[in-house]
Amino acid sequence: MTKKTTTAIQQRKGLHRLTVNAVLIALALTLSILERWIPLDLLVPIPGIKLGLANVVTLYALMRLRPLDAWIILVARNLFMGAVSGLTTFLFSLTGGALALLTMWLLCRLEGRVVSLVGISIAGAALHNIGQVTVASFLLSEPLLFLTYLPPLLLTGLLTGLLTGLAAWPVIRSLPVRPAL
Numbered sequence: 001m002t003k004k005t006t007t008a009i010q011q012r013k014g015l016h017r018l019t020v021n022a023v024l025i026a027l028a029l030t031l032s033i034l035e036r037w038i039p040l041d042l043l044v045p046i047p048g049i050k051l052g053l054a055n056v057v058t059l060y061a062l063m064r065l066r067p068l069d070a071w072i073i074l075v076a077r078n079l080f081m082g083a084v085s086g087l088t089t090f091l092f093s094l095t096g097g098a099l100a101l102l103t104m105w106l107l108c109r110l111e112g113r114v115v116s117l118v119g120i121s122i123a124g125a126a127l128h129n130i131g132q133v134t135v136a137s138f139l140l141s142e143p144l145l146f147l148t149y150l151p152p153l154l155l156t157g158l159l160t161g162l163l164t165g166l167a168a169w170p171v172i173r174s175l176p177v178r179p180a181l
Helices: 003-036 055-064 067-085 087-108 117-140 150-174
Strands: none
Touching: 003 055, 003 067, 055 067, 055 087, 055 117, 055 150, 067 087, 087 117, 117 150
16 A cells, blocks of 8 residues: 555544544534433432433443543533533533543443443443532532432432433444444
Protein backbone atom coordinates (compact mmCIF):
# COMPACT_ATOMS: atom_id res chain seq x y z
CA MET A 1 0.00 0.00 0.00
CA THR A 2 1.22 3.44 -0.81
CA LYS A 3 1.50 6.20 1.75
CA LYS A 4 -1.27 8.11 -0.01
CA THR A 5 -3.62 5.11 0.21
CA THR A 6 -2.78 4.56 3.89
CA THR A 7 -3.45 8.22 4.66
CA ALA A 8 -6.79 8.10 2.82
CA ILE A 9 -7.83 4.99 4.78
CA GLN A 10 -6.85 6.61 8.07
CA GLN A 11 -8.78 9.76 7.19
CA ARG A 12 -11.83 7.69 6.28
CA LYS A 13 -11.65 5.77 9.57
CA GLY A 14 -11.27 9.05 11.47
CA LEU A 15 -14.26 10.54 9.70
CA HIS A 16 -16.30 7.41 10.37
CA ARG A 17 -15.38 7.49 14.05
CA LEU A 18 -16.26 11.19 14.28
CA THR A 19 -19.61 10.56 12.59
CA VAL A 20 -20.49 7.63 14.86
CA ASN A 21 -19.59 9.68 17.93
CA ALA A 22 -21.63 12.64 16.71
CA VAL A 23 -24.69 10.45 16.14
CA LEU A 24 -24.28 8.86 19.59
CA ILE A 25 -23.87 12.28 21.24
CA ALA A 26 -27.07 13.44 19.52
CA LEU A 27 -28.88 10.30 20.66
CA ALA A 28 -27.62 10.68 24.25
CA LEU A 29 -28.72 14.33 24.28
CA THR A 30 -32.13 13.40 22.92
CA LEU A 31 -32.58 10.74 25.59
CA SER A 32 -31.42 13.16 28.30
CA ILE A 33 -33.96 15.75 27.18
CA LEU A 34 -36.74 13.17 26.84
CA GLU A 35 -36.22 11.83 30.33
CA ARG A 36 -36.61 15.34 31.75
CA TRP A 37 -40.22 15.17 30.54
CA ILE A 38 -40.92 11.95 32.47
CA PRO A 39 -42.37 12.95 35.86
CA LEU A 40 -40.61 10.15 37.74
CA ASP A 41 -40.56 12.21 40.92
CA LEU A 42 -44.35 11.85 41.08
CA LEU A 43 -43.92 8.09 41.49
CA VAL A 44 -40.79 8.21 43.64
CA PRO A 45 -40.55 11.39 45.75
CA ILE A 46 -36.77 11.70 45.62
CA PRO A 47 -35.45 14.99 44.20
CA GLY A 48 -33.30 14.60 41.11
CA ILE A 49 -34.21 11.00 40.32
CA LYS A 50 -33.96 10.09 36.64
CA LEU A 51 -34.12 6.88 34.64
CA GLY A 52 -30.69 7.35 33.11
CA LEU A 53 -31.79 6.66 29.54
CA ALA A 54 -28.66 8.25 28.08
CA ASN A 55 -26.65 5.57 29.86
CA VAL A 56 -27.86 3.12 27.22
CA VAL A 57 -25.66 5.07 24.81
CA THR A 58 -22.78 5.09 27.29
CA LEU A 59 -23.03 1.33 27.79
CA TYR A 60 -23.12 0.80 24.04
CA ALA A 61 -20.05 3.00 23.55
CA LEU A 62 -18.16 1.15 26.28
CA MET A 63 -19.03 -2.28 24.94
CA ARG A 64 -18.73 -1.66 21.21
CA LEU A 65 -16.39 1.31 20.70
CA ARG A 66 -13.20 2.55 22.29
CA PRO A 67 -13.29 3.72 25.92
CA LEU A 68 -12.16 7.15 24.72
CA ASP A 69 -15.29 7.38 22.59
CA ALA A 70 -17.46 6.72 25.65
CA TRP A 71 -15.63 9.51 27.52
CA ILE A 72 -16.07 11.90 24.59
CA ILE A 73 -19.79 11.14 24.41
CA LEU A 74 -20.20 11.57 28.17
CA VAL A 75 -18.32 14.87 28.35
CA ALA A 76 -20.01 16.33 25.26
CA ARG A 77 -23.47 15.40 26.57
CA ASN A 78 -22.70 16.88 29.98
CA LEU A 79 -21.27 20.08 28.52
CA PHE A 80 -24.36 20.64 26.42
CA MET A 81 -26.83 19.76 29.19
CA GLY A 82 -24.83 21.88 31.63
CA ALA A 83 -25.00 24.85 29.25
CA VAL A 84 -28.78 24.43 29.13
CA SER A 85 -29.38 23.54 32.80
CA GLY A 86 -26.64 25.39 34.65
CA LEU A 87 -23.38 24.83 36.48
CA THR A 88 -24.81 22.81 39.36
CA THR A 89 -26.46 20.32 37.02
CA PHE A 90 -23.23 20.11 35.07
CA LEU A 91 -21.21 19.34 38.21
CA PHE A 92 -23.69 16.70 39.37
CA SER A 93 -23.89 15.05 35.96
CA LEU A 94 -20.21 15.14 35.11
CA THR A 95 -19.04 13.87 38.50
CA GLY A 96 -21.64 11.13 38.67
CA GLY A 97 -21.16 10.24 35.03
CA ALA A 98 -17.36 10.09 35.26
CA LEU A 99 -17.46 7.88 38.35
CA ALA A 100 -20.07 5.63 36.74
CA LEU A 101 -18.16 5.43 33.46
CA LEU A 102 -14.89 4.58 35.19
CA THR A 103 -16.62 1.83 37.18
CA MET A 104 -18.43 0.41 34.15
CA TRP A 105 -15.23 0.50 32.10
CA LEU A 106 -13.42 -1.53 34.75
CA LEU A 107 -16.31 -3.99 34.99
CA CYS A 108 -16.62 -4.36 31.19
CA ARG A 109 -13.43 -6.40 31.25
CA LEU A 110 -15.24 -8.95 33.43
CA GLU A 111 -18.50 -8.98 31.49
CA GLY A 112 -19.76 -12.46 30.80
CA ARG A 113 -17.47 -14.09 33.36
CA VAL A 114 -18.04 -12.34 36.67
CA VAL A 115 -20.68 -9.71 35.96
CA SER A 116 -23.46 -9.29 33.42
CA LEU A 117 -24.24 -6.23 31.34
CA VAL A 118 -27.17 -5.56 33.68
CA GLY A 119 -24.79 -5.81 36.66
CA ILE A 120 -22.46 -3.32 35.00
CA SER A 121 -25.39 -0.96 34.50
CA ILE A 122 -26.51 -1.29 38.12
CA ALA A 123 -22.97 -0.61 39.36
CA GLY A 124 -22.80 2.44 37.10
CA ALA A 125 -26.11 3.75 38.45
CA ALA A 126 -24.94 3.27 42.04
CA LEU A 127 -21.63 5.04 41.44
CA HIS A 128 -23.41 7.81 39.57
CA ASN A 129 -25.56 8.39 42.65
CA ILE A 130 -22.51 8.32 44.93
CA GLY A 131 -20.80 10.91 42.72
CA GLN A 132 -23.84 13.18 42.77
CA VAL A 133 -24.27 12.96 46.54
CA THR A 134 -20.57 13.68 46.97
CA VAL A 135 -20.93 16.89 44.95
CA ALA A 136 -24.13 17.85 46.79
CA SER A 137 -22.47 17.17 50.15
CA PHE A 138 -19.52 19.34 49.16
CA LEU A 139 -21.59 22.20 47.70
CA LEU A 140 -23.98 22.26 50.66
CA SER A 141 -21.29 21.50 53.27
CA GLU A 142 -23.59 18.75 54.53
CA PRO A 143 -21.87 15.38 55.05
CA LEU A 144 -25.08 13.89 56.49
CA LEU A 145 -26.43 13.60 52.93
CA PHE A 146 -24.52 10.32 52.73
CA LEU A 147 -26.67 8.95 55.54
CA THR A 148 -30.00 10.54 54.63
CA TYR A 149 -30.13 10.98 50.86
CA LEU A 150 -27.77 8.33 49.51
CA PRO A 151 -29.61 5.19 50.73
CA PRO A 152 -32.91 5.97 48.95
CA LEU A 153 -30.95 7.06 45.87
CA LEU A 154 -29.05 3.77 45.85
CA LEU A 155 -32.31 1.84 46.07
CA THR A 156 -33.78 3.71 43.14
CA GLY A 157 -30.43 3.40 41.33
CA LEU A 158 -30.77 -0.37 41.62
CA LEU A 159 -34.05 -0.21 39.74
CA THR A 160 -33.00 2.40 37.17
CA GLY A 161 -29.69 0.60 36.57
CA LEU A 162 -31.61 -2.64 36.03
CA LEU A 163 -33.97 -0.97 33.54
CA THR A 164 -31.10 0.74 31.71
CA GLY A 165 -29.14 -2.51 31.51
CA LEU A 166 -32.17 -4.40 30.21
CA ALA A 167 -32.77 -1.67 27.61
CA ALA A 168 -29.11 -1.66 26.54
CA TRP A 169 -28.74 -5.43 26.31
CA PRO A 170 -30.59 -6.02 22.99
CA VAL A 171 -28.96 -2.95 21.43
CA ILE A 172 -25.46 -4.04 22.37
CA ARG A 173 -26.00 -7.68 21.41
CA SER A 174 -27.49 -6.86 18.01
CA LEU A 175 -24.92 -4.30 16.88
CA PRO A 176 -21.43 -5.47 15.86
CA VAL A 177 -18.16 -4.69 17.54
CA ARG A 178 -16.33 -1.89 15.72
CA PRO A 179 -12.69 -2.21 16.83
CA ALA A 180 -11.44 -0.47 13.69
CA LEU A 181 -12.98 2.83 14.71
